[in-house]
Amino acid sequence: MKLKFTCFALGLFAILSSHTQEVKSPKFGKGLFNLVGQDSSWTMKIGARMQFLAISNWEDGQSNESNFLVRRARLKFDGYAFTPKLKYKLELGLSNRDISGASPFTSNAPRYILDAVIKWNFAPGFDLWFGQTKLPGNRDRIISSGNLQQVDRSLLNSRFNIDRDLGVQLRHQFNISDVFVVKEIFSVAQGEGRNITTGNLGGHQYTGRIELLPFGNFTSKGDYVGADLIREQTPKLALGVSYDHNNNAVKTRSNQGSYMAIDGDTGFFETNINTLFIDAMFKYKGFSFMAEYADRDAQDPWAKNSDGSLTDDEVQVGKGLNLQTGILCKNDWEISGRYTHIKLDQNITEKNPESQYTLGVSKYIVGHKLKVQTDISYLEINGGNNELMWRLQFDIHF
Numbered sequence: 001m002k003l004k005f006t007c008f009a010l011g012l013f014a015i016l017s018s019h020t021q022e023v024k025s026p027k028f029g030k031g032l033f034n035l036v037g038q039d040s041s042w043t044m045k046i047g048a049r050m051q052f053l054a055i056s057n058w059e060d061g062q063s064n065e066s067n068f069l070v071r072r073a074r075l076k077f078d079g080y081a082f083t084p085k086l087k088y089k090l091e092l093g094l095s096n097r098d099i100s101g102a103s104p105f106t107s108n109a110p111r112y113i114l115d116a117v118i119k120w121n122f123a124p125g126f127d128l129w130f131g132q133t134k135l136p137g138n139r140d141r142i143i144s145s146g147n148l149q150q151v152d153r154s155l156l157n158s159r160f161n162i163d164r165d166l167g168v169q170l171r172h173q174f175n176i177s178d179v180f181v182v183k184e185i186f187s188v189a190q191g192e193g194r195n196i197t198t199g200n201l202g203g204h205q206y207t208g209r210i211e212l213l214p215f216g217n218f219t220s221k222g223d224y225v226g227a228d229l230i231r232e233q234t235p236k237l238a239l240g241v242s243y244d245h246n247n248n249a250v251k252t253r254s255n256q257g258s259y260m261a262i263d264g265d266t267g268f269f270e271t272n273i274n275t276l277f278i279d280a281m282f283k284y285k286g287f288s289f290m291a292e293y294a295d296r297d298a299q300d301p302w303a304k305n306s307d308g309s310l311t312d313d314e315v316q317v318g319k320g321l322n323l324q325t326g327i328l329c330k331n332d333w334e335i336s337g338r339y340t341h342i343k344l345d346q347n348i349t350e351k352n353p354e355s356q357y358t359l360g361v362s363k364y365i366v367g368h369k370l371k372v373q374t375d376i377s378y379l380e381i382n383g384g385n386n387e388l389m390w391r392l393q394f395d396i397h398f
Helices: 002-018 155-160 219-224
Strands: 033-036 043-059 065-081 083-093 113-123 126-134 164-175 181-189 205-213 236-249 251-253 256-259 271-284 287-298 302-304 310-314 318-328 333-344 354-366 370-381 387-397
Touching (some): 155 287, 219 236, 219 271
Antiparallel strands (some): 043 065, 043 387, 065 083, 113 126, 181 205, 205 236, 271 287, 287 318, 318 333, 333 354, 354 370, 370 387
């Protein structure tokens, strides 16, 4: 499998290299190539990006641990086919962390595909998406990993996010005044995460989201970009609420986490899992503020065998709060801060409440396309060992 993929990548590179005299490369950060069909019936923008990360952790009473890694390495293809109203996106992950998670449920194959989705604008204000992509969950997760304000997303996201899945999404937006914009999304997905090939073991996953933008749309979709790099000249605010119902879910974190196997791996425990997200984004003249709240519950959080005995798995239910802000200076240096609090149900997960405090510094050389970021975080665990973490990351996006 890896050999075939390597041959494919080398072949694609050779084809593109042979046409470099015919294709005019776009401005840095706007893609490697912008291809247009001779009859303008299709387009394809090809991009690549990499993140290089250095990280050190100190835990009370423990020795220091450090690591250097390629955090993300990705290829991205997007454009339209036949008509500008029919768009597509294909994003492939190449780093070990991008493709990890091979299992019998993914045909024991690396999970190269991140996004593979078609977007059809079939009527004014309406779009129908079909394929694998991010579900309309918490704002921090929907923001691209290449557009983050700090080195990585918050603890709230790692505990509660619903990430990517396969299915269909109906999206709609309208104005209730000259500036007030309302956006709605409804999604039906398989409910077990990305790149699943074994079919649907449990029920389906239903997600709804509504967003209110009382002061109009952000410039360049800035409500889903970390930091106010545009320096909005008028206050901009986005309020969002998402509700996710995973019917007969078979994994410990809705469509994420591990499978709840029962009876010696001959079956799976099923329970309904519900997740609520409430979030907001505000930007004005270089100042940004983002807030998120998450709440997850389950009909029965204890995974049980068919005879009623408990397994070693349980649904991670609980609540989380994330507050994040930043100030962008005139020279495109930014200072940011984040506070995150996670409280899982201790009677179920046996995990103590956590509070994390993060201070970050970023230098945007060419916006998010070329930047250096560093942050230091202090994790306070009630009744446990506290942790200190330092990170340094370099991003480059073609």
